[in-house]
Amino acid sequence: MSESQREAFDCRMCGHCCHGEGGIVVSPTDLDRLCGHTGLSPVDFAATYCEQRNGKLKIRTGEDRNCIFFEAGQGCSVHEAKPDICRAWPYFRGNLVDRESLELAKDFCPGIRPDVTHGEFAAAGRAYLESQGLVARDRSTEANALVLDDE
Numbered sequence: 839m840s841e842s843q844r845e846a847f848d849c850r851m852c853g854h855c856c857h858g859e860g861g862i863v864v865s866p867t868d869l870d871r872l873c874g875h876t877g878l879s880p881v882d883f884a885a886t887y888c889e890q891r892n893g894k895l896k897i898r899t900g901e902d903r904n905c906i907f908f909e910a911g912q913g914c915s916v917h918e919a920k921p922d923i924c925r926a927w928p929y930f931r932g933n934l935v936d937r938e939s940l941e942l943a944k945d946f947c948p949g950i951r952p953d954v955t956h957g958e959f960a961a962a963g964r965a966y967l968e969s970q971g972l973v974a975r976d977r978s979t980e981a982n983a984l985v986l987d988d989e
Contacts, residue, residue: 846962850949855927856908862897863981864888865974868921869895875913875919894979897921923981926972929963930983 846933864872864884864892873883887906898906907916914920928947937956945948950959967973967984975981 845951846959847947847950851913852948853904853908853910853913854947855924856914857903857904859899859903861891861894862905862921863923863979864895864897864921865976865980871919872916872921872930875916921970921981922974923983925970926967926981926984929967929972931982931986934960934963934986 869880871962872881889898900906907914909915928943928950932959933943940956972984973986974984
């Protein structure tokens with residue numbers, strides 16, 4: 839992460855982004871990476887940890903509404919192999935294009951610099967997503983939050 843990106847966001851490892859039922863989309867690339875990490879086949883991984891919703895494979899949440907890979911006090915149990923959508927937080931499309939969305943994210947995420955302007959955040963976010971290869975290209979299998987172009 840570059841200095842300007844770190845100035846806009848510095849992860850606190852608090853796990854706030856691991857809570858909720860928004861749906862952690864698992865792309866084919868994510869599935870390969872997660873299977874390599876867990877030693878499971880794609881079929882077994884999907885059957886054990888995922889569900890199909892709206893035509894996409896998504897990580898399940900527990901009864902506490904946390905991602906099933908989030909462990910209180912320890913964080914993400916698949917951190918090294920986490921899905922691209924997790925790698926991208928908080929640089930989701932909504933936060934990059936909509937000031938109001940960014941303000942809501944600031945209230946939710948202590949890692950987003952409170953006084954960062956929308957322009958600074960959007961520039962840092964686009965640079966980060968592009969440098970990490972996280973910009974989604976296939977709306978049918980990847981997270982919509984990572985699709986930056988309106989094609």
